Amino acid sequence: MDAHLIAAAPDSGPYLQAAAERRFPGGATIEARFEVPRPGFSVTVLFGPSGSGKTTALRLLAGLERADRGSIQVDGTVWSDAGRHIHLPPQVRDLGFLPQAYSLFPHLSVAANLSYGLAALDARQRAARVAELLALLDLGGLGDRHPGELSGGQQQRVALGRALARKPRLLLLDEPLSALDRPSQLRLRKELRELLRALDIPTILVTHDRAEALQLGDRLVVMDQGRVCQSGGIQQVFDRPTDPAVARILGVETVVLGQVESVSEGMATLAVGPARLLGADPGNLGRLAFVCIRGEDVAVERGCGPGFGSTARNRLPARITTLHPEGSLVRIALDAGFPLESLVTRQACTDLRLTEGDQVCAILKAAAIHLIPHD
Amino acid sequence: MAPLMDWQAIRLSLWLASLTTLVLLILGLPLAYWLAFSRRRWKFLVEAVVAMPLVLPPTVLGFYLLLAMGPRSPLGRAWEGLFGSTLPFSFEGLLIASVLYSLPFMIQPLAAAFASVDRGLIEASWCLGVSRPGTFLRVIAPLSWAGILTGLVLSFAHTLGEFGVVLMVGGNLPGRTRTVSIAIYDQVQAMDYGPAGRTAALLLGVSFLVLAFTYALRRRQRKPWTLI
The missing domain is CATH 3.40.50.300 (P-loop containing nucleotide triphosphate hydrolases)
Known part of the structure; x- marks a missing residue:
């Protein structure tokens, strides 16, 4: 018009x-x-x-x-x-x-x-x-x-x-x-x-x-x-x-500081508390980096064996600290040695009978881990 | 035989109050707009001056007005040069005094009403391409109807009831400056209680009816524009 x-x-x-x-x-x-x-x-x-x-x-x-x-x-x-x-x-x-x-x-x-x-x-x-x-x-x-x-x-x-x-x-x-x-x-x-x-x-x-x-x-x-x-x-x-401020404003649920342990073939391994995370190397990593993870990108499973049938590279043992329903979704706060948030469907949460205090496995694709250098 | 009432004084008072209200409306709209929206640092000085008649004894105001309008003041000389007559003890002088004396009764309700118009509406009007005067006429004034009505009524009623300033500036010339309040005073002084009582009762009744009507209108749930 x-x-x-x-x-x-x-x-x-x-x-x-x-x-x-x-x-x-x-x-x-x-x-x-x-x-x-x-x-x-x-x-x-x-x-x-x-x-x-x-x-x-x-x-x-x-x-x-x-x-x-x-x-x-x-x-x-x-x-x-x-x-x-x-x-x-x-x-x-x-x-x-x-x-x-x-x-x-x-x-x-x-x-x-x-x-x-x-x-x-x-x-x-x-x-x-x-x-x-x-x-x-x-x-x-x-x-x-x-x-x-x-x-x-x-x-x-x-x-x-x-x-x-x-x-x-x-x-x-x-x-x-x-x-x-x-x-x-x-x-x-x-x-x-x-x-x-x-x-x-x-x-x-x-x-x-x-x-x-x-x-x-x-x-x-x-x-x-x-x-x-x-x-x-x-x-x-x-x-x-x-930068981390932008990530926080955008509502990327998890923004934690990690120590860069090694970088090879475009992939970086970081220590975040006791956990090890594999993420895509942004190219200019120094010693420290913020790890930004969106809740939608964190899946939760029972049991934490080696994931042979999965392309996800990060499998972290974690404990559920709180479950918070948000409409058709449930926001799960996890303790994986560092605070981590996962956003799953209510149905999935019911099917797995997840409750607070459960030991679970948090699963993240390396591609979903965004690293922001912080030195 | 004593007359029923001093009709000449009543007519004069009504005429004076009407003219004063009209002049105050014309002066008051821009002045109240300025007071409501200006961000000048010295605005409080103007506000104080406008409010002065509320606290000054009418005799004080009348005294200074008499000096200001006298034949030796610039205003008095200019008036005499222009019109060939003096201001004190004339209807025109009384009108000027009334306007000043009732100024806060017009300005304050207007300024309060303008200032309470939602700023967002004024800005919305600007963003729709309408000028500031246009916005005043099409948004601020219609939404301030209650304040404008209050200002009109209070100015009219206050002028109708003024005494001290009239006495100082106007004197007591029948048909020119002898207003209702002076007439009542005169009649009481002359022990003429009959006409004084009737005139006073008329003034009381009119004032009450006008104010009751105003407050009733302000209380209405439905705004006047929804009746159109």
Whole structure:
């Protein structure tokens, strides 16, 4: 629908280039430092714990915060450049902003909320655009309601529709699903992704939910304490965090320090407590390395004999310290001489009759062990 | 025979209160907006000045106004040069005094209402391309209806009931500066209790009804815009 708006511009730089920071009285500094490449549609996720500055970074892009340093360029237009005292107000940045609280105008109907920013159109065009948005977002028949009379999911869609109404060049979504209950979140994640792809508007999305980031994002910008720690393709960042802080923020369950014992043929053996682990050599190992293991990559078996029928290279005797159900999954905390977490299905847990205190075998493929040098 | 009431004074008071409220609304909207949203460090000084009439004795305010409007002050001279008449003991002088005297009764409800509008709504409006004045008219003002109503009613009622400032600045000229409160005072001084009592009862009744109506409206669960 909106493809004509973001036809690839002639210049070849990134679509969005942000390298700006905002210093707050009291010392906190928040930066927005990442790029969105062209061409084509992508969702960039700003990810990090609460208080890491994600929302402020988004507000810098929106022009709701003024950058003290650096610049922001979108599609060949300078939106902000502290050095040249340029700060375009939000009104002229041509963006769609979905705030976390939705901020629908409570005194206006759904239709009036959707057409609020369409003063440039005449009455007929406005009505047509509102009808189009109501249909697109499955809000048919709700045009005359007021926001207070809508469910959370409907409010979310009205807020999204209002942000889309002017066919913006950039869409900014601040925790778009966090105000909803869990089942709605899961359902709307899929719908939102499909909608964004269909609309083909470059999107920056803030979330602290790892699953949401994985499901909605193409690119990931990891933030911590106001800084951008790492950015890149989502798989790349999740599979290869550059440092332990990023790994911890991404929710890689186990991050432990190990001693490198030997490296040969691309494989490294590390001592972690009493245990020995075999992992892929990242190429620059020194004496010490962080071992990052995701819970999904740890299997649990009864008995710990040599695994002749398995390609898994790591078989660690371990004791179950706690079992913690999480939806259809169970998070198992293990003591393998070091704390190790495993994420298994509830069914598997029941079948093996796993209970706390059991002696089991933790099984890890060497390829699933990510080593981050730490010397 | 004593008249039923001093109708001339009642008409004058109503006219003065209406004009004062109108002038205060026009001055108050931008000033209250500034007070609600400015981040100037010296804003507290302006806030203090606006609130002064709440604590100053009316005679003190009236005394300084009299000096400020007198023929030897710049304001008094400029007025005389422009209009050929003096400000003190005139209806225009009384209007200026009333505006200043009732200033906090308009500004404070307005500023409080503007400041309580969710910041997110204002920012959402900006991000939809709507200017700051446009945002004020389309978001802040409609959502501040209760505060605006309170400011209007309080300014009107307060002007209707003022006495000390009128006495200092306006005097007691029938048809020009003789307001209801002065008329009642005069009648009581003259032991004319009949008309004084009737005028006082009228003032009491009107004030109560207006305030009761205002608070009733503010209490409504349904906001006015949902009735449209």
